[in-house]
Amino acid sequence: MSLCGAIQPVAPRLGHIHCALPSDLCIAVTVPSSHPSAASAADNTPAAGGEGDVVNTPGPSFSPLYQQIKSLILRSLQAGEWKPGEAIPSELELAARFKVSQGTVRKAIDELAAENLLVRRQGKGTFVATHAEETVQYRFLRLTPDSPEGNGLVKRQLLDCRRLRAPADIARALNLKTGDTVVEIRRVLHFSGQPTVLDDIWLPGQLFKGLTAERLTEYKGPMYGLFETEFGVRMIRAEEKLRAVLADPADAALLGVEVGAPLLSVERLARTYDDQPVELRRGLYRTEAHHYRNELN
Amino acid sequence: MSLCGAIQPVAPRLGHIHCALPSDLCIAVTVPSSHPSAASAADNTPAAGGEGDVVNTPGPSFSPLYQQIKSLILRSLQAGEWKPGEAIPSELELAARFKVSQGTVRKAIDELAAENLLVRRQGKGTFVATHAEETVQYRFLRLTPDSPEGNGLVKRQLLDCRRLRAPADIARALNLKTGDTVVEIRRVLHFSGQPTVLDDIWLPGQLFKGLTAERLTEYKGPMYGLFETEFGVRMIRAEEKLRAVLADPADAALLGVEVGAPLLSVERLARTYDDQPVELRRGLYRTEAHHYRNELN
DNA sequence: AAGTGGTCTAGACCACGAT
DNA sequence: TCGTGGTCTAGACCACTTG
Numbered sequence: 081m082s083l084c085g086a087i088q089p090v091a092p093r094l095g096h097i098h099c100a101l102p103s104d105l106c107i108a109v110t111v112p113s114s115h116p117s118a119a120s121a122a123d124n125t126p127a128a129g130g131e132g133d134v135v136n137t138p139g140p141s142f143s144p145l146y147q148q149i150k151s152l153i154l155r156s157l158q159a160g161e162w163k164p165g166e167a168i169p170s171e172l173e174l175a176a177r178f179k180v181s182q183g184t185v186r187k188a189i190d191e192l193a194a195e196n197l198l199v200r201r202q203g204k205g206t207f208v209a210t211h212a213e214e215t216v217q218y219r220f221l222r223l224t225p226d227s228p229e230g231n232g233l234v235k236r237q238l239l240d241c242r243r244l245r246a247p248a249d250i251a252r253a254l255n256l257k258t259g260d261t262v263v264e265i266r267r268v269l270h271f272s273g274q275p276t277v278l279d280d281i282w283l284p285g286q287l288f289k290g291l292t293a294e295r296l297t298e299y300k301g302p303m304y305g306l307f308e309t310e311f312g313v314r315m316i317r318a319e320e321k322l323r324a325v326l327a328d329p330a331d332a333a334l335l336g337v338e339v340g341a342p343l344l345s346v347e348r349l350a351r352t353y354d355d356q357p358v359e360l361r362r363g364l365y366r367t368e369a370h371h372y373r374n375e376l377n
Numbered sequence: 378m379s380l381c382g383a384i385q386p387v388a389p390r391l392g393h394i395h396c397a398l399p400s401d402l403c404i405a406v407t408v409p410s411s412h413p414s415a416a417s418a419a420d421n422t423p424a425a426g427g428e429g430d431v432v433n434t435p436g437p438s439f440s441p442l443y444q445q446i447k448s449l450i451l452r453s454l455q456a457g458e459w460k461p462g463e464a465i466p467s468e469l470e471l472a473a474r475f476k477v478s479q480g481t482v483r484k485a486i487d488e489l490a491a492e493n494l495l496v497r498r499q500g501k502g503t504f505v506a507t508h509a510e511e512t513v514q515y516r517f518l519r520l521t522p523d524s525p526e527g528n529g530l531v532k533r534q535l536l537d538c539r540r541l542r543a544p545a546d547i548a549r550a551l552n553l554k555t556g557d558t559v560v561e562i563r564r565v566l567h568f569s570g571q572p573t574v575l576d577d578i579w580l581p582g583q584l585f586k587g588l589t590a591e592r593l594t595e596y597k598g599p600m601y602g603l604f605e606t607e608f609g610v611r612m613i614r615a616e617e618k619l620r621a622v623l624a625d626p627a628d629a630a631l632l633g634v635e636v637g638a639p640l641l642s643v644e645r646l647a648r649t650y651d652d653q654p655v656e657l658r659r660g661l662y663r664t665e666a667h668h669y670r671n672e673l674n
Numbered sequence: 675a676a677g678t679g680g681t682c683t684a685g686a687c688c689a690c691g692a693t
Numbered sequence: 694t695c696g697t698g699g700t701c702t703a704g705a706c707c708a709c710t711t712g
Contacts, residue, residue: 194491195674196674219673220673222671222673317672317673317674318672318673319670319671319672319673320670320671320672320673321668321669321670322619322641322664322668322669322670322671323639323641323664323668323669324621324622324639324640324641324642324662324664325621325639326639340637342620342621342622342623342639342640343621343639344619344620344621344641345621348673365621367619367620367621371618371619371620372618372619372620373616373617373618373619374519374616374617374618374619374671375614375615375616375617376516376517376519376614376615376616376617376645377492377493377614
């Protein structure tokens with residue numbers, strides 16, 4: 081474990097002088113390349129290739145050390161070295177492993193925490209974010225009762241779960257070839273007894289091999305928790321597109337509204353670590369007693 | 378200016394040892410309670426009263442130094458010491474003024490920048506965020522064309538601007554007494570020639586004394602820019618509640634849709650620095666060719 | 675060349691949680 | 694008591710912007 085850690089990472093330094101000398105000795109250390117690197121900087125694409133980010137300038141093209149560390153941590157997360165809910169090594173351990181100072185590791189972790197990939201807990205450690213522990217609330221669901229009394233039970237009603245060949249639009253969104261297998265799930269969420277959300281969900285069949293209606297109904301807790309623990313697919317980010325639409329007869333029947341009633345349409349594309357889309361979801365929300373809440377900064 | 382700066386701020390330290398000694402002298406400085414606090418912590422409400430945050434524990438009740446600095450900067454912002462678009466003093470100047478290290482100021486500024494109150498620009502300085510320079514986009518408007526070609530001109534059509542006594546619900550939302558004067562504005566936004574957004578806006582009359590239809594039509598640029606430069610009211614944060622509704626005859630006529638067409642209803646409450654609500658806005662969006670875009674993390 | 679923010683380090687001490 | 698993250702400092706160097 082930590083053995084290989086000492087070897088592999090050694091981030092490609094792009095020219096940094098460790099002024100780790102007693103201050104009185106630290107006079108004009110102009111050593112051109114006291115660092116192991118300098119040579120390795122050229123061939124090794126900076127940012128260690130881990131970040132999906134583009135290299136903007138073909139010239140010198142930088143990546144701060146802490147960004148490189150961030151990429152390395154990200155890679156470990158993606159590789160499953162630490163599972164959701166587990167603690168990652170302490171800052172000091174990581175610093176030793178990557179051969180940088182604690183402060184640099186801290187800054188890398190700070191950014192990952194700001195992106196909700198990690199969760200810091202003082203005195204305990206830093207943990208991999210998870211959807212599985214959120215009994216309080218579905219992390220990505222922004223639908224909120226208008227009055228707090230409406231905070232009753234949420235019941236899930238599974239309507240359908242099948243495998244099929246992906247229609248063109250679904251395939252495109254999920255970065256698949258038309259005709260690739262996808263899992264299609266249809267379900268209704270009831271809020272305090274009222275049918276409120278009708279979801280259609282598509283997942284790449286490849287990633288969700290053993291997913292069946294039984295597994296879905298058995299599992300207690302949010303669906304993303306199931307995906308995470310059973311299939312190793314972690315939903316990290318998502319984009320939503322919202323529109324107002326009218327209920328067609330099928331929607332109306334399932335949600336218990338009149339045909340032509342207004343519904344909030346929410347199309348969500350969820351992505352994993354490397355920004356690969358891994359779920360497409362089309363939701364229809366009743367908004368007479370609930371609203372979609374958003375904060376602007 | 379900088380004179381008073383030297384006196385007034387001196388943040389209430391809650392116990393800190395300036396170990397500003399040469400490292401060779403810094404041996405086991407175990408002064409038991411060089412920490413002033415414990416006493417001063419009680420009377421001086423931590424967070425310097427600036428933060429709207431609650432004090433959770435009645436006990437010791439801490440506020441890290443950088444949080445106190447943040448509050449002080451926030452107060453200067455609120456007092457208008459630096460205007461939107463202007464640069465604030467450099468980190469070193471602020472460090473000197475508050476008698477803390479640059480790193481501490483940096484952390485305070487980092488948070489304010491993360492909240493979009495300040496904008497860092499490398500090599501130039503740190504600037505107060507503004508709505509006035511955003512010719513590209515309205516900072517708070519999340520409505521996006523479905524296809525990028527739809528990115529045509531935005532035309533504003535002012536329908537009405539009057540003063541009136543606040544109805545109960547408006548007053549409550551804006552933290553006013555029922556019957557207080559409010560400014561009511563009604564307008565339509567046209568996107569590439571199509572009427573797309575119908576806004577009803579309410580503002581506290583008190584804060585917007587000279588606001589007239591003329592001022593509104595004359596001013597080029599976003600309305601929040603006008604509020605900022607002409608009335609000194611800066612919109613910092615906002616919460617939105619989204620719903621799907623049906624067009625009533627009046628809405629339908631103004632937006633050029635059928636009665637009963639689906640519309641996205643967006644109720645926005647915008648706040649200033651101290652979280653005081655200063656604008657209530659009810660928008661109706663056509664979403665046939667546009668959608669409301671949101672990112673989840 | 676000077677000034678600003680950005681990165682990196684090293685080391686001290688604190689608050690919190692588990693032991 | 695120990696280990697963890699959290700705060701604070703001080704100082705060095707880097708990159709970007711402006712004169």
